[in-house]
Amino acid sequence: MFLALKEIKKEKIRSGLIVSMIVLIGYLIFILTSLALGLARQNTDAINSWGVDRITLNSSANVDMRQSFLTEKEAGKITKNEALIGETSVVANAKGHKQTSAVFIGLKSNQFVYKNIKLESGRNVKKAHELVVDTSFKLEGYKLGSKFKLNDDKTKYTIVGFTEDAKMNVAPVVYGQLQTWRDLRGITVGPITSAVVSKNAKYKNTEKGAKTYNKQTVIEKLPGYQAQTTTFIIMIAFLMVISLIIIAVLLYILTMQKLPNYAVLRAQGIPSKVLVMATVSQSVLLVVSGLIIATLLTTATAFIIPASIPMAFDIPVLSAVGGGLLAMAMIGGLIPIKSVLSVDPVSVIGG
Amino acid sequence: MSSFSVKNVNQIFGSGTAEVHVLHDVNFEAEPGTLSLIMGPSGSGKSTFLTIAGGLLTPTSGTVEVNGVAYNERSKKKRDALRLDSIGFVLQAYHLLPYLTVADQFKLVDKVKPNGNLSKEELDDVLDTLGIKNLLNKYPGELSGGQQQRVAIARALYPNPAIILADEPTAALDSSRVAVVGDLLKDLAIKHNKAVVVVTHDARLIDSADHLYEMKDGYLTKKEVVKA
Numbered sequence A: 001m002f003l004a005l006k007e008i009k010k011e012k013i014r015s016g017l018i019v020s021m022i023v024l025i026g027y028l029i030f031i032l033t034s035l036a037l038g039l040a041r042q043n044t045d046a047i048n049s050w051g052v053d054r055i056t057l058n059s060s061a062n063v064d065m066r067q068s069f070l071t072e073k074e075a076g077k078i079t080k081n082e083a084l085i086g087e088t089s090v091v092a093n094a095k096g097h098k099q100t101s102a103v104f105i106g107l108k109s110n111q112f113v114y115k116n117i118k119l120e121s122g123r124n125v126k127k128a129h130e131l132v133v134d135t136s137f138k139l140e141g142y143k144l145g146s147k148f149k150l151n152d153d154k155t156k157y158t159i160v161g162f163t164e165d166a167k168m169n170v171a172p173v174v175y176g177q178l179q180t181w182r183d184l185r186g187i188t189v190g191p192i193t194s195a196v197v198s199k200n201a202k203y204k205n206t207e208k209g210a211k212t213y214n215k216q217t218v219i220e221k222l223p224g225y226q227a228q229t230t231t232f233i234i235m236i237a238f239l240m241v242i243s244l245i246i247i248a249v250l251l252y253i254l255t256m257q258k259l260p261n262y263a264v265l266r267a268q269g270i271p272s273k274v275l276v277m278a279t280v281s282q283s284v285l286l287v288v289s290g291l292i293i294a295t296l297l298t299t300a301t302a303f304i305i306p307a308s309i310p311m312a313f314d315i316p317v318l319s320a321v322g323g324g325l326l327a328m329a330m331i332g333g334l335i336p337i338k339s340v341l342s343v344d345p346v347s348v349i350g351g
Numbered sequence B: 001m002s003s004f005s006v007k008n009v010n011q012i013f014g015s016g017t018a019e020v021h022v023l024h025d026v027n028f029e030a031e032p033g034t035l036s037l038i039m040g041p042s043g044s045g046k047s048t049f050l051t052i053a054g055g056l057l058t059p060t061s062g063t064v065e066v067n068g069v070a071y072n073e074r075s076k077k078k079r080d081a082l083r084l085d086s087i088g089f090v091l092q093a094y095h096l097l098p099y100l101t102v103a104d105q106f107k108l109v110d111k112v113k114p115n116g117n118l119s120k121e122e123l124d125d126v127l128d129t130l131g132i133k134n135l136l137n138k139y140p141g142e143l144s145g146g147q148q149q150r151v152a153i154a155r156a157l158y159p160n161p162a163i164i165l166a167d168e169p170t171a172a173l174d175s176s177r178v179a180v181v182g183d184l185l186k187d188l189a190i191k192h193n194k195a196v197v198v199v200t201h202d203a204r205l206i207d208s209a210d211h212l213y214e215m216k217d218g219y220l221t222k223k224e225v226v227k228a
Helices: A002-010 A012-050 A112-116 A178-185 A215-220 A225-267 A272-304 A315-334 A337-341 B046-053 B076-086 B102-112 B120-130 B145-157 B175-191 B203-208
Strands: A054-058 A082-093 A100-107 A119-122 A130-134 A147-150 A156-163 A171-177 A195-198 A210-214 B004-013 B020-030 B034-039 B061-066 B087-090 B163-167 B195-200 B211-216 B219-223
Touching: A002 A012, A002 A272, A002 B102, A012 A112, A012 A215, A012 A225, A012 A272, A012 A315, A054 A215, A082 A112, A082 A171, A082 A178, A100 A178, A156 A171, A171 A178, A210 A215, A215 A225, A225 A272, A225 A315, A225 A337, A272 A315, A272 A337, B004 B046, B020 B034, B020 B046, B020 B195, B020 B219, B034 B046, B034 B175, B034 B203, B046 B163, B046 B195, B076 B087, B087 B145, B102 B145, B120 B145, B120 B175, B145 B175, B163 B175, B175 B195, B175 B203
Parallel strands: A100 A171, A130 A156, B034 B195, B034 B211, B087 B163, B163 B195
Antiparallel strands: A054 A195, A054 A210, A082 A100, A082 A147, A082 A195, A119 A156, A130 A171, A147 A156, B004 B020, B004 B061, B211 B219
16 A cells, blocks of 8 residues: 555656546446436336336236236236226327326325325325326426316316326326226226236236236336346446456556566565555555546536436445446456566566 | 575576576675675676575575575575565666655565664664765655665665675766775675675776675686785
């Protein structure tokens, strides 16, 4: 640590350049991770807020809740652990507002999902033409009591409450009554719901025409979700590998320049482990400094980023990514170690 | 009692037709308080001798003893510790760490070997003798070649070794400085009771030597010291 600190102190510009490279890489990875998380959450926030483990859909719906219709018989037995959910895509139209694409979720007021909805303001739905909507509607100028139409339906719906983080498939969610879902879909007979969700991890619907899935299976089948998540994961993984290469190359060059000095120290009896520790400490110090600055920049970004940009700053996830970068730096720092260990003190004897 | 001895050392590099016999039955002893000069032309085996004497290379046959203990009987780690404790290398390529001030060069030794080094007063005395006491806060890049060489000498002395092995210590110095370094090495031997062994081409150092050896084609022969 002594040698590492002294070198960083003396070589301020060189160290500063390496730290700035790590800051840029770290900041880019943190922002990409936050974007990936933000987008992932915009797909899944609503489902996650319901507190469900298992989801039953029509077996022919290709694990897509919007394409699923279940009759009363297919829905099976509904206990206090189950709830019916009707999902459909809608467009909210109101005079003076831009059209807003949304996902309508119909619920029954006596079931647990309805009770799990956390309101940011207002109250829950009590009547047929009342809605609780995602807070992103506020950005479009809607307030409590605002009215709008859904699709080409002539009925005017009133916003009676706002709920936070109610997004599904990157669209804001509009909660209403299950009967309203039937009306919007034009269903008069037959299906009573899109899905049956359960908070019982062992729940399984064995009715013919119905199939029960894990929540994660349904999430992964959301249109575009997996492609988007995989893209981000690959980008982050590549950046990790790039950071490993950059750190390894920089440290390798720095170490190679010091080998004649190290050979003299070895001749003088300074143990190899002191020189190895100096190299490893140097990489850790430079990377930790870079990551701290990148974290500060990311925090500043979190404060100034507009609410409309889907970014989520999740401390455990970002800490894990930071830990990953540190691990990459450690591996990068170990590459020049072989040269340090093989330094030949004999090379400095004689002219 | 001899603090440092080389007994029947042979060094052979390569094998078969590529075999080179670099050192032939070399015997050498260095007493505390004396300066021994080993001279000889390039390629005569001086550097190989110094490498073996410093425990950096194990000879093909023969032994090197420091304070009665042979290098061959020590592990690599213990040989490192022995070099740090008992042998001060003054190298032609002194390569001081460029990011350590002169004072930090000594602190590095303290980090690795906290006990048995020169006291502050003793170090001050050495720095004073070498004329570098006012350079403690300077980096090697801010020093002349001669100043760096003197810092390297002080650095070699700081662990308070019994033996000083110097490799061409005057190679980077002009004529006026050669006598100064010669006197300094002689002074080190007498004042600090060290066994100082200098390998050099430089005949101007003979005036400072107590013992003179000639290395020729791998044979080491003792010569009479004839001072100018």
